[in-house]
Amino acid sequence: MKISKEKNTRNSNHYGAEILCIGSELLLGNIVNTNAKWLAEQLAILGIPHFRQTVIGDNSFRLKEAILESSNRAEILITTGGLGPTPDDITTKVIAETFNTKLEERSDILIDLNNKLQHKESRLSESQKKQSLVPKGSKIINNSTGTAPGIIWSPKNGFTILTFPGVPSELKEMWLKEGAQWLINNNFSKKKISSKVLYFTGISESTLADKIPHLLEKNNPTVATYASTGEVKVRITAKGDNLNETSKLIKPIEQELIKLTGLKCYGEDNETLEQLVFNLLLKRNETIAVAESCTGGGIGSKLTRIPGCSKIFHGGIIAYNNSIKQEILDVPEEIINKFGAVSKEVVESMAKGVHKKFKVNWAISVSGIAGPNGGTKLKPIGLVMFCIKSPKTLITWEKRFGSNKTREDIQKLSVLNALDRLRLSILMES
Amino acid sequence: MKISKEKNTRNSNHYGAEILCIGSELLLGNIVNTNAKWLAEQLAILGIPHFRQTVIGDNSFRLKEAILESSNRAEILITTGGLGPTPDDITTKVIAETFNTKLEERSDILIDLNNKLQHKESRLSESQKKQSLVPKGSKIINNSTGTAPGIIWSPKNGFTILTFPGVPSELKEMWLKEGAQWLINNNFSKKKISSKVLYFTGISESTLADKIPHLLEKNNPTVATYASTGEVKVRITAKGDNLNETSKLIKPIEQELIKLTGLKCYGEDNETLEQLVFNLLLKRNETIAVAESCTGGGIGSKLTRIPGCSKIFHGGIIAYNNSIKQEILDVPEEIINKFGAVSKEVVESMAKGVHKKFKVNWAISVSGIAGPNGGTKLKPIGLVMFCIKSPKTLITWEKRFGSNKTREDIQKLSVLNALDRLRLSILMES
Numbered sequence: 001m002k003i004s005k006e007k008n009t010r011n012s013n014h015y016g017a018e019i020l021c022i023g024s025e026l027l028l029g030n031i032v033n034t035n036a037k038w039l040a041e042q043l044a045i046l047g048i049p050h051f052r053q054t055v056i057g058d059n060s061f062r063l064k065e066a067i068l069e070s071s072n073r074a075e076i077l078i079t080t081g082g083l084g085p086t087p088d089d090i091t092t093k094v095i096a097e098t099f100n101t102k103l104e105e106r107s108d109i110l111i112d113l114n115n116k117l118q119h120k121e122s123r124l125s126e127s128q129k130k131q132s133l134v135p136k137g138s139k140i141i142n143n144s145t146g147t148a149p150g151i152i153w154s155p156k157n158g159f160t161i162l163t164f165p166g167v168p169s170e171l172k173e174m175w176l177k178e179g180a181q182w183l184i185n186n187n188f189s190k191k192k193i194s195s196k197v198l199y200f201t202g203i204s205e206s207t208l209a210d211k212i213p214h215l216l217e218k219n220n221p222t223v224a225t226y227a228s229t230g231e232v233k234v235r236i237t238a239k240g241d242n243l244n245e246t247s248k249l250i251k252p253i254e255q256e257l258i259k260l261t262g263l264k265c266y267g268e269d270n271e272t273l274e275q276l277v278f279n280l281l282l283k284r285n286e287t288i289a290v291a292e293s294c295t296g297g298g299i300g301s302k303l304t305r306i307p308g309c310s311k312i313f314h315g316g317i318i319a320y321n322n323s324i325k326q327e328i329l330d331v332p333e334e335i336i337n338k339f340g341a342v343s344k345e346v347v348e349s350m351a352k353g354v355h356k357k358f359k360v361n362w363a364i365s366v367s368g369i370a371g372p373n374g375g376t377k378l379k380p381i382g383l384v385m386f387c388i389k390s391p392k393t394l395i396t397w398e399k400r401f402g403s404n405k406t407r408e409d410i411q412k413l414s415v416l417n418a419l420d421r422l423r424l425s426i427l428m429e430s
Numbered sequence: 431m432k433i434s435k436e437k438n439t440r441n442s443n444h445y446g447a448e449i450l451c452i453g454s455e456l457l458l459g460n461i462v463n464t465n466a467k468w469l470a471e472q473l474a475i476l477g478i479p480h481f482r483q484t485v486i487g488d489n490s491f492r493l494k495e496a497i498l499e500s501s502n503r504a505e506i507l508i509t510t511g512g513l514g515p516t517p518d519d520i521t522t523k524v525i526a527e528t529f530n531t532k533l534e535e536r537s538d539i540l541i542d543l544n545n546k547l548q549h550k551e552s553r554l555s556e557s558q559k560k561q562s563l564v565p566k567g568s569k570i571i572n573n574s575t576g577t578a579p580g581i582i583w584s585p586k587n588g589f590t591i592l593t594f595p596g597v598p599s600e601l602k603e604m605w606l607k608e609g610a611q612w613l614i615n616n617n618f619s620k621k622k623i624s625s626k627v628l629y630f631t632g633i634s635e636s637t638l639a640d641k642i643p644h645l646l647e648k649n650n651p652t653v654a655t656y657a658s659t660g661e662v663k664v665r666i667t668a669k670g671d672n673l674n675e676t677s678k679l680i681k682p683i684e685q686e687l688i689k690l691t692g693l694k695c696y697g698e699d700n701e702t703l704e705q706l707v708f709n710l711l712l713k714r715n716e717t718i719a720v721a722e723s724c725t726g727g728g729i730g731s732k733l734t735r736i737p738g739c740s741k742i743f744h745g746g747i748i749a750y751n752n753s754i755k756q757e758i759l760d761v762p763e764e765i766i767n768k769f770g771a772v773s774k775e776v777v778e779s780m781a782k783g784v785h786k787k788f789k790v791n792w793a794i795s796v797s798g799i800a801g802p803n804g805g806t807k808l809k810p811i812g813l814v815m816f817c818i819k820s821p822k823t824l825i826t827w828e829k830r831f832g833s834n835k836t837r838e839d840i841q842k843l844s845v846l847n848a849l850d851r852l853r854l855s856i857l858m859e860s
Contacts, residue, residue, distance in 0.1 A: 027480050029471030030654065033463055036485070041459030050457050051492055053485035055466070062481055069499075195458065206515040206558050206577075216517050224488070224518050226455055228597060235460065290727075290748065296734025297720075297727025300748040304726025307802050307837055315754040318720065318730040318745040324788060328745075328758075358754060372737050404546065404574050407737055409599065 014158050016049035017076035017188075020066055022091050023166055024057035026081075035080045035164075035171055042175060046189040047239070048076065058088040060097070067098045071159045076188060078179075081166030083148035085127040091163055092151065096135040099155035103133040109140065109149055116147055141178045146170040152182055191239045194246040196254055196268060200232040201420045203264045208232055211260050221249050223257075229409055230416040263424055273419035274302045280426040281312040281362070286390075288422075289358035290316030291329055291350040291365035293341065294384060298415040299364065314358050319350060329353035342367050342379055344396040347387035355389045362426070363389045364418055368399075370410045375403055384414045388425050395425065444588055446479035447506035447618075450496055452521050453596055454487035456511075465510045465594075465601055472605060476613060477623035477669070478506065488518040490527070497528045501589045506618060508609075511596030513578035515557040521593055522581065526565040529585035533563040539570065539579055546577055571608045576600040582612055590616075623669050624676040626684055626698060630662040631850045633694045638662055641690050651679045653687075659839055660846040693854060703849035704732040710856045711742040711792070716820075718852075719788035720746030721759055721780040721795040723771065724814060728845040729794065744788050749780060759783035772797050772815055774826040781817040781824075792856070793819045794848055798829075800840045805833055814844045818855050825855065 019039050025031050036053045043050040052073070056066050063082075070077045082091030096103050109132035113124055131148045134140070141150035143165065150163040162179055164171040183189055200208060205227040209216060215223040221238035234257060238249035258265050267276055281288060290299045296318055303313045317328050322341055325331040331349040339345040347365045355363035368384025375381035381403040387396040401413045449469050455461050466483050473480040482503070486496045493512075500507045512521030526533050539562035543554055561578045564570070571580035573595065580593040592609055594601040613619055630638060635655050639646060645653040651668035664687060668679035688695050697706055711718060720729045726748055733743045747758050752771055755761040761779040769775040777795045785793035798814025805811035811833040817826040831843045 026467075027470055027483070028474050029467050029469070030656065032467045033483075037456075037459050037462045039459070040457055044458050051487065051489075052496070053457070053463075053483075055483035057481065059481075066482070195460075197460075206555060209516040209557055210555050213517075224454060225516050226453075226460075227514065229599065235455070235458075237458070289754075292727070292730075293745075294734070295731065296739075296743070297722070297730030297746070297748060298734075300722075300727030300750075301725065301731050301841075304724070304728075304748075304750060304800075304841065305838060309726075310750060313726070314751040315723075315748040315758075316727070317747060317758075318727060318734075320730075320734060320740055321744040324719075324745040328747075328787065357758065370734075402546070406575060406599070406603075408735060409575065411731075411734065 014073070014075055016051050016074055017043055017078060018051065018070045018074040019043075019053045020070065020077055020079045021053070021055045021166075022058065022063060022079060022081040023055075024059075024088070026055045027057045035166065035168055038168070038172065039078055039080070039175070042180065044193050044195070046180060046183060047191045047193045048183065048188050058082060058090060060090055060094045063090065063094045064098045067095060067161075071098075071156065075158060075160065076183070077159070077161045079161065079163045080171055083131065083150065083163060083165045085125075085130055085147070087127075089130075089148075092134060095153070095155070095161055095163070099135075101135045101155065104136050105129075106132050106134055106140070109134070112142075112149070113147060139182075141174050143170055143174055144177070145173055150174055150179075152179075191241065192243055192246055193237060193239050194243060194250070195235055195237045196250050198234045198236070198254065198257060198265050199267045199271065200234065200261060200264045201230060201266055201273070201416055203232060203261065205232045208234070208261065208264075212257065215253060215257065218253070221246075221253055223253060230413045263427070266420060266423060272302075273416060273423060274306055276423050277419055277426070278303070278306045278309060278312055280423065280430075284361075284426070284430070286361035286426075287312055287314050288362040288364070289314045289354045289360045291354040291363065292316060292318050293320055293325070293350070293365075293367040294370045295366050295368075295411050295414050295418070296320060298411055299366065299418050302415055302419065314360050316358070317350075317354055325350060329357075340379065342369055342383060342385055344385055344387070344398070347385040348389075348394070348396050351387040351389040351394075361390055362422070364422055366414055366418055368410065368414060370407045370414075371403065371405075372407055381405075382410055384410065384417075386414075386418055386421065388422060390425070390429065392429055393425050395421075397421070444503070444505055446481050446504055447473055447508060448481065448500045448504040449473075449483045450500060450507055450509045451483070451485045451596075452488065452493060452509060452511040453485075454489075454518070456485045457487045465596065465598055468598070468602065469508055469510070469605070472610065473508075474623060474667070475625060476610060476619040477621045478613065478618050488512060488520060490520055490524045493520065493524045494528045497525060497591075501528075501586065505588060505590070506613070507589070507591045509591065509593045510601055513561065513580065513593060513595045515555075515560055515577070517557075519560075519578075522564060525583070525585070525591055525593070529565075531565045531585065534566050535559075536562050536564055536570070539564070542572075542579070543577060569612075571604050573600055573604055574607070575603055580604055580609075582609075621669055622671065622673055622676055623667060624673060624680065625665050625667045626680050628664045628666070628684065628687060628695050629697045629701065630664065630691060630694045631660060631696055631703070631846060633662060633691065635662045638664070638691065638694075642687065645683060645686065648683070651676075651683055653683060660843045693857070696850060696853060702732075703846060703853060704736055706853050707849055707856070708733070708736045708739060708742055710853065710860070714791075714856070714860070716791035716856075717742055717744050718792040718794070719744045719784045719790045721784040721793065722746060722748050723750055723755070723780070723795075723797040724800045725796050725798075725841050725844050725848070726750055728841055729796065729848050732845055732849065744790050746788070747780075747784055755780060759787075770809065772799055772809055772813060774815055774817070774828070777815040777817040778819075778824070778826050781819040785819045791820055792852070794852055796844055796848055798840065798844055800837045800844075801833065801835075802837055811835075812840055814840065814847075816844075816848055816851065818852060820855070820859065822859055823855050825851075827851070
């Protein structure tokens, strides 16, 4: 990506921002570091380049080491955690020690602490008072929802530390009210960075990458791919002086990507497949029902996530047991006996059954072998059959997700594939 | 914490493990670093001290810098991300370059890649082949669910790198199947730390914590609580010379916890509510079906996650639309008109309907207001009705999850509550 390459050519040791999260609970794996993600996002919004995140426990030796290292690389160090009143809260003290600076008691913080705690305690304890000690020359970041304030302090030329509490709600409020503004006022927010994410399904990450080598090499905007189960995400990130400029950079790349991949690209930014199916059906004023075997209700449950889904989603039959396929979905017993429950004939009959019973425009059915047992040479684990029926459409297809996949993956891939083909089938009728 | 203090007194520069997560998407704040948390937890379980986590983007200069630094501090470096086929996947190449080592093409990986991709592509593309290049002398960590393998490689005396993909499911499987075992076999796991996790539902974290202040203060074992949507986890962690010693420390605490909380504790370690329902029904040789409205198939889909669930789970009706409740589940129209779709009368009728149609021993039904619209003063968002029916049992109940909850949370809480009451109802018949 572009911001990375700049650094290589600059070879300056003093550039961009780093995030340092402090707390042994992070090293023990007790909590997920959502603060780092949130701060990284905020830095991207401000267009402040951000090159490294570090997590250190409540240990002064190692914390000092990490702060010193950052001060030799970055212009800005943002810390979270370790500002509270207990003995394991050592951030402010260690920052001061790292740059051989004394702490001073700030009467404005003491007054503020007294005000905040007056309903709770008669007077400040020694550990509470600790929160009023900051390095000489610090600017205070007020904490209106908690007790511990943060600081903005430049221990040396060209290097500034901003400290925040580890409690996410306090961090966010302090950042949004004061931290971000300070960075803008002091000209750290120079270029704007904006991103667009496109979502793809029905294509592997490597096949997609092979189609767009020239885009992956670009500098501004940069294009990067990320794979997850059944989906590939492509992020286009542009840097410019304003949002108008970045969107002008992103647009042609987005169009080229869509041209090269066609309908494999199903959505952008936070769109989901189920949301797209919902939008398409709502626009056509049509309804849908499901008949699920190996997914056990997974497609229905995805569609039900959408607020207002009752306008398009009537419900469905979870026909896990063959007797249910016969008795509730009217799949003829002889078809199951002749072709097996995982067959094109059975999914077609399932789709027709639910289509008729639920009086809907669209029906989708799934039956497959999710494993870990039940696979044969002809019908291995990972083989899944699907059918979509509407007044104008009747398609059945099979997918072989591979017998190396877990039961959960096969179920998840089946739900995604069903929703994707549904989207394409509705589009084709439009 | 103990392990931090140890380091201070040792002052050796070569100790413990570090985690290095690679990917610009982490620095852009696109995703939360759940891999670091999961690995940190795994290291704690193995009793391997862990002192630092670092995140670096897809940039070879800075990645090299970070790897070199770690090699001067730690014995073990665990990396995630950057093993895939695209140009921004640079981890293996940069690791080799950092220690001036050449990459070699491994035919065993090539064969494996060919096997995995044979149904999808005719032959390996250049970018796919890249995944078979590893530093000379590496041991391979097989990736059975994805394509990119990891490596275990010691570029210098006393320092070993283990690489894993960034896709969480692949990382976890590779760690559990091979990575952890390698660390144990090579004596990195010295002091044994073992943990037992108990799962609770139907009790809040603070109510639970108020019952066990004396346990939360303990040193060995330590007791800690973690809350997530609808569930509370209590982890008991003991440290000792061997597993016999740690289990002797854990046992009495576990018993006391269960005594203090009774049936609120539903399972231990990796047990899920759906697994427990499955076990109970299998033992009794009984079957179940579902009738779901606001959960849209969520209960069915959870039960279908269990391998072999066909022995107990017959299927169900997703009755999202009222017409389906009437026509497929035989809920009388006048009941819906009189009491509303979210009422005890309707869920009772839904449960009876599916119980009869599916000829099962147990039936469970759900109907509620998941929001964000549709709430009234009498029936607010978050109100959910449930019914369980068996030949001996007929119970209906309501939950008010709170109108401040999201649609997704209300659906998730409804599924958990349904499965929990099912577990308790089956237990009460035993």
